[in-house]
Amino acid sequence: MPERSRWREEHGQAVPFVLAVVVLAVVVVLALVPLARGADAAARAQAAADAAALAGAAEGEAAARAVAEANGAELVAWAAAGTDVWVGVRVGGAEAVAQARRG
Numbered sequence: 001m002p003e004r005s006r007w008r009e010e011h012g013q014a015v016p017f018v019l020a021v022v023v024l025a026v027v028v029v030l031a032l033v034p035l036a037r038g039a040d041a042a043a044r045a046q047a048a049a050d051a052a053a054l055a056g057a058a059e060g061e062a063a064a065r066a067v068a069e070a071n072g073a074e075l076v077a078w079a080a081a082g083t084d085v086w087v088g089v090r091v092g093g094a095e096a097v098a099q100a101r102r103g
């Protein structure tokens with residue numbers, strides 16, 4: 001009989017454990033969402049900066065601004081010296097810079 005009474009005491013212990021694991025998983029996922037959004041914004045900002053720099057090297061600041069806006073970014077910095085062009089863009093809270101060479 002001792003075995004049977006022990007089984008009755010432990011009966012149903014898996015449900016609270018599984019519930020705790022599910023709650024922990026939800027908390028982890030919710031914590032990772034802002035990180036994923038930040039990484040996405042940074043990647044979009046870098047892609048927009050690269051494209052804007054190439055457009056700026058080929059056709060000037062107006063083209064860089066247009067390409068940045070077409071990529072959902074704001075051109076926040078522009079510089080040209082000799083054959084080099086530098087741009088800075090902002091997408092949401094993320095900023096990125098890129099450089100391209102004319103010619």
